[in-house]
Amino acid sequence: MICQFQRTIKRPISIEGIGLHTGKKVKLKLYPAKKNEGINFIRKNTLIPAKIDYAHSFDYSTSLMKDGVVVKTVEHLMAAFYFTGIDNVFVEIDEEELPILDGSSKEFVEAIKKAGIETLNEEKFYAVIERPVQVINGDKFIKAKPSSITKFSYQADYNNTIIGKKVFTYVPNDKKSYEGIFTARTYCFLEEVEYLRSVGLAKGGSLKNAVVFHNDNVLNEEGLRFEDEPVRHKVLDLVGDLYLLGYPLVGEVFSFKGGHRLNAEFVKTLLKENAFLIKPSSEVIKTINENYRNAGIKI
Template sequence: MFCINQRTIKREVEIQGIGLHSGQPVRLKLIPSQADEGIHFVRNGTVIPANIEYAKGFDFSTTLIKDGVAVRTVEHLLAALYFTGIDNITIEIDAEEVPILDGSAVQFIEAIKDAGIDIMKAEKIYAVLNKEVTVKDDDKYITGKPSNSFSATYHAYYNNRIIGNKKYTYSNLKSDYENVAMARTYCFLEEVELLQQMGLAKGGSLNNAVVFTEDSVLNPEGLRFEDEPVKHKVLDLIGDLYLLGFPVIGDIYSFKGGHKLNAEFVKKLLEEKAFDLKYSTELDFNDVKLVA
């Protein structure tokens, strides 16, 4: 038996940037919390738990809403909290959208590490899948199966030479974490005008997103990895899964899924009571470890 304890950060840290979709400047503060408090956003005095109950919008990002107050594009920050093993934190934000930074999770991770990670006395709790669960939307689907570890696989299928038919599996290894954390969000140039007509992507640029046009990459530096788009989809999946409130033990496979299907999957896990909450000392799994 071994024990993994809950985590928060040692000191408050501030992050500034712009919102990808709103284009508005935003200041965000990460603040230490007590054990078993979980992850909460605070905006305009409203406390919004980072919980699937409050996930209400999925237009090219995940939005949490409570009492009419919204916080958008939470998935990259939530993935960073997962990677660093943060269970308890308060996130104060002065605008509607979490800053996009470079379009990945790596700068959030750097800020968390700069603040320092505080190992708490309370034991960490995991959501251990106890049966297979699947959600579908036409040809898209997500399946979760019981396992002795955690893995998240994304299978992309695009009519595009660069993205094409590719899949990537994150399996809690250091190399997986570093690759997935650095993968940037992306879009197609042909989509940009439509997104802007929808009131989205107002803050998008080649500094915070990979932009494709047909089979070319517009960013001068190119891709960080050959399969960067697929790895970013894994990043989004991990961030959305953290809305369950606990890190998952199980194998998750997503074929062409997105934020809405991710949320439906988390909701179905709850509805079907498809997991058991267990302390780390109740687990015999060798793969329950923190990589960041």
């Protein structure tokens, strides 16, 4: 989301649901925050900044931890904050895992829009990629390069006729790609379910909050929301995980078969290699919008 000023929510938001992996009922409350306070989770009287420094676990989701207090599966809400341009908010949670809801960011985005978005009297800051950077793990990789048009792309590589080797690219502020990403649901294969539950995961998973594949079939009665929904969801996860950098990225990012662990490694590499500069919106937004228009992207 390309914005000039920082944002928060106008009113508190309450959301209830179950955790995908814990299966526990959870209550989530979002509260407005002041400028430059950032995104922070609150659990057991512990404030956990939504920053990569506190990233803790990456097995089928992204978790944060501070002083032994854990908050799990933050990526869909983090993506919703990115999609709506939220920079500052407090997220209070009464259990260890955020609610999975329908498996996408849809209900988070809708709740934020319903509560209203407050524009704050402070410039927004962006992390502008200055030089190419990449991380590689076996046959998986994520690479990024400077670009005046921000793009987040994901390419899958499944031996499955539905997902296959599809690619999806999300361009912030491009209406078409935006509308086709935040509603994309998480997914798994039926043969994975038994394993996940044997290691204490997916206890709250069902056809109501995930797309389930068996061989080349979709088990959900309603089918897919998009023919490439799984790949779109991978981009959603990528966006949510990258927002743990603390700033929205300006640049082009391409992920091949990446997941939460590689996403986190990529963010850490950006920091380690000083591959970006933090710039206020006044230095970047005019150029960004001009390049979007020149490229024929509707904003």
